[in-house]
Amino acid sequence: MIGEKLTEIYDVLFKAFGPQHWWPGQTRFEIVTGAILTQNTSWANVEKAIANLKAAGCLEPAALHGLSLSQLAELVRPAGYFNIKAKRIKSFLDWLFENYCGRLENLEPLETHRLREELLAIRGIGPETADSILLYAFERPVFVVDAYTARIAARHGLIEPGADYAQLQDLFKTGLPRDVRLFNEYHALLVRLGKDFCKPKPRCPICPLRDLPHSLENEYR
């Protein structure tokens, strides 16, 4: 029955917005890079950074790996947190070259669970980034959870406010058929809905704390 609800929401979203054509990127490496660059950042800013990398001929592993940290940081500057993100992209590349000859194809044979663990062990790659890479770059049936997913699910009473990543992922994993195309479109549609309509946490009108503790979210919903 939670599954029916999830399916119903999907149908409504798809009818309203149509296919979102995710991931917005040509190559697998562009998707991986974009997944790191878009951390807590609007896609419009990420596009500028990706355009810089492309213009510099650095949107492939070897070329990017050859850059210094400061060169890389300068190219990704428009995406914000550029020093941090440069390090994160470097960490990924170091791992890729040390263990897989710098070739994304060499990750293909890995079992999904194993690949996820390896990605999560890289500093700067958390659950959402890892799952985005798994779903959109490697077409594994993994549901991607993000801030919009959490907000929307909580506001529709599908889950307790303050639910963690694993709980949210489990909600969709349990309620839906394990289908790459469905997971691809569903996450993209939730982001679309979130951007257009689901603004951040409501604030207490009397004392608008910047971040309401999860324990109080029910009070101000």
Next chain:
DNA sequence: GACCAGGCACATC
């Protein structure tokens, strides 16, 4: 000028 954006790591209690 405040707020927000397709997170994550780390410090502190």
Next chain:
DNA sequence: GATGTGCATGGT
């Protein structure tokens, strides 16, 4: 285990 903070550019 929960909560707070730093990281930063660019659009509304």
